[in-house]
Amino acid sequence: RPVIAGRVALGADALFESRRGLNLPPHQRRLGWLDAEAHLFPHLTIERNLAYGARAQGPRMKVAPGLDVPSLVKWLDLSAMMDRRPHELNASQRVRAALGRALAADPQGLLMDDPLGRVHDPERPELLELLAQVAHRFHLPVLMATPRMEEVVRMADDVVILHDGRMAGAGPIAQVLSDVSLSTFLEGxxxxxxxxxxxxxxxxxxxxxxxxxxxxxxxxxxxxxxxxxxxxxxxxxxxxxxxxxxxxxxxxxxxxxxxxxxxxxxxxxxxxxxxxxxxxxxxxxxxxxxxxxxxxxxxxxxxxxxxxxxxxxxxxxxxxxxxxxxxxxxxxxxxxx
Missing domain, CATH: 2.40.50.100 (RNA polymerase II/Efflux pump adaptor protein, barrel-sandwich hybrid domain)
Structure with a gap:
């Protein structure tokens, strides 16, 4: 069984630290999650999915500017689908709705695992523009995993290259993606x-x-x-x-x-x-x-x-x-x- 060790922190706040035996439960980490599956509640309308996210804010603090549901609906262009259920939406619309629900919860950070993986190519650029705005628009740290280089170039400040489960390179994007010694792991x-x-x-x-x-x-x-x-x-x-x-x-x-x-x-x-x-x-x-x-x-x-x-x-x-x-x-x- 592999040994899980190390430290994961948001700023100065540790979420996991093996040396101290610290491992905060998910509800205390307050991390948003977004992937290609969207994971919206199928029995709820988009409006109620967003409302569920808003209820998850809890008593921690006042909602950050722009993270209230009406502002998110406008920014993500969700108004026409508020009464619809997830199965009535295409992949791009489901990702928009899932992003809105994640942000409505006022997270401390956002984790994204190939969120555009099921989105058709013609719809990717516009959705990628929205994702690229999240970190600076809402002052959130964002960690994104993706196999597509155009998304890395548009989204990243810093990059970690993983190969066979190990780190092959890490650092500022201009430095890492300009390192031809890593080309085998990148774009050949x-x-x-x-x-x-x-x-x-x-x-x-x-x-x-x-x-x-x-x-x-x-x-x-x-x-x-x-x-x-x-x-x-x-x-x-x-x-x-x-x-x-x-x-x-x-x-x-x-x-x-x-x-x-x-x-x-x-x-x-x-x-x-x-x-x-x-x-x-x-x-x-x-x-x-x-x-x-x-x-x-x-x-x-x-x-x-x-x-x-x-x-x-x-x-x-x-x-x-x-x-x-x-x-x-x-x-x-x-x-x-």
């Missing part, structure tokens, strides 16, 4: 880097937008996010090219200056290797690079050896605007209500 050949910046301009004529990354301009497909919005860019390592000088004849609309930090080869006879580049935050008068974000390029071993790429060398990173996937940071949204 689709692995890449996460860059964080802010939208600075929209070009209506060319239908593109510009994002500031470490003081350098990156062009991306036109985004609806307003100027000033903090965003994340996902760039696949296989879409990145490396140059010694800015190319004069290339379809890569993005050329960023940086310095090589690491060269990783897949063995002495492997086909490819990964080159890590720290982007320049800015260039001073002597053209000395200052530390910025990290981006990886996946190139052939032949190219690495022929170019003789070495750590410490300045280089230029190139990638096409269409290679960048843009996602707002979790605490930013153009749909706040």
């Amino acid at each position: 050949f689709h692995a890449g880097s996460i860059l964080e910046g802010a939208v600075t301009r929209h070009d209506i004529e060319w239908v593109v937008s510009e994002v500031d990354i470490c003081g350098q301009c990156v062009t991306v497909p036109a985004t609806l996010h307003p100027v000033g919005t903090r965003v994340r860019l996902k760039v696949r390592a296989r879409d990145v090219s490396l140059h010694r000088e800015v190319p004069t004849d290339s379809s890569s609309t993005n050329v960023l200056r940086g310095r090589i930090t690491q060269v990783m080869l897949a063995g002495h006879s492997g086909t490819y290797g990964a080159v890590g580049v720290e982007l320049a935050r800015e260039l001073d008068e002597r053209l000395e690079l200052k530390a910025g974000a990290q981006i990886w390029g996946l190139v052939t071993r032949q190219a690495i050896e022929q170019m003789n790429w070495q750590p410490g060398e300045p280089c230029v990173v190139g990638f096409n605007a269409m290679s960048a996937q843009v996602t707002p940071l979790p605490w930013t949204s153009s749909k706040r209500g």
